[in-house]
Amino acid sequence: MSRGVIGRTLAVVRELPEELVLPPGALPATTPDPPAPTRDAASVLLVRDGERGLEVFLQRRVLGMAFAGGMTVFPGGGVDPRDADTSVEWAGPPPSWWAGRFGCGEEVARALVCAAVRETFEESGVLLAGPSASEVVADASAYFAERRALERRELSLAAFLAGARLVLRADLLRPWANWVTPVEEPRRYDTRFFTAALPDGQLADGVTSEASDAVWQRPSEAIADWEEGRRLLLPPTWVALADLAELGSVAEALAVEREVDRVIPKLVRDGDVVRVVLP
Template sequence: MLRYVPQNFHVPLTSVLSMPADPPERPAAPKDAATVMLLRDAEDAGGVEVFLQRRVAGMAFAGGMTVFPGGGVDKRDADTSVRWAGPPPAAWAEWFSCPESLARALVCAAVRETFEESGVLLAGTDSAVVTDTARYAAERAALESRELSLAGFLAAAGLTLRADLLRPWANWVTPEQEPRRYDARFFVAALPAGQRADGDTSEAESSGWRRPAEAIADAEAGHSMLMPPTWSILAELDRCASVADALARERQPIRKVTPRLVRDGDQVRVEVES
């Protein structure tokens, strides 16, 4: 069982006393979401670095938290016209134990959100990956404002979605006590050669590459805040010797994890069944 103290996740102290001791009779339905851990090899002493962003404090969900790029699935992410390379939607449906149509949408959302929030584009041709994304700056802004769909962008640019660059990693659901809930599927991907990740998004106040252990240490010292999924996954990534090691992880059905919030005086404990 994993336990976290309140300053390290997304239940603010001011809401502890008003938080129900038990889940509501009708918990909010979780919205499907996709999150991507972008990795690169650390330059010294081995291990990996992961791209993290601190969300703008005023955001309705996870404001002020340090997170991986990601967001909710848009209904247009299920567009079957997207040119696709790599494991088919049926394979992702098996890994995430979900319908094939949702699996397609999750992969497309992962690619779209990563591009919107970090400028990294997991697309190209069947044999090559985009190396310079600066030419698509206008399209990136149009995607973020929802003026453009991923399918429309890729088709106009003559690009193929590269599902082979992604690996399934985890599936966490927001606790039932929360009024805003997500069923988030986590993917891992290597930073493509020639591309750079940036923080040019309205949703983040800062961005950068960190070793997983350093990000955890920052949270423990009170310099940043992590939600339980982020903390848990950072601990897993810290055990990876390299990006290749992370990508070589066996692909198998992912267990869905739904933490339970337990009020304990002026603190909230997060319990996760092992």
């Protein structure tokens, strides 16, 4: 089945290209039995309007990392148990709304939104929070020390926001997708993807221990880099880039209505390569 923009709604399935295979050694010799448990995670497609159209913020993960080393990804990571802290001052759709969109409980939904905000700040320096429910921080660099403390897990998001007197802006996020790591993998994540626009006045950077480089790029150009062997992409990233390439602006990306279905790919050997098969 194909995927495309239908009115303002994106259909559910996009076929993966034949060339999208995993690196040698990506598939373990044996499938864990029982499959490894999944860990909740959040990832954010951070977008802006560039001179030639929509751009997305991408990072190349450091080689040798336990998960997705060397891959080009969006900012994101696993949920911290403290992300479910109910003391976070919150503006926008409540956890119950997010729970309905992502098909999970309200506590998990709250943690996912908080993880999305926290990970985006840790990995890109972009802070989706403000001094009030209608404001956004104009210069997040003032909180660099707190950013480092969050990354080292010395500080929780709730404690950071409370100390800085900031409100989490859940209304700046949009639900995008839900991908689960294949059962063949020894390390698995149940990742919810979000979209968010770069706030006015803020800058995104690659100052994180988990990325070797970072760049703003048009989605179609990122896919072209993958086709030319300059990038390594996992299926969720390739699909998201292909979807974004059909949208012309940040306004379109935030307005599109997503059907968020849980996607659990399967890994299969095809000669010397490992292919990803979608249900």
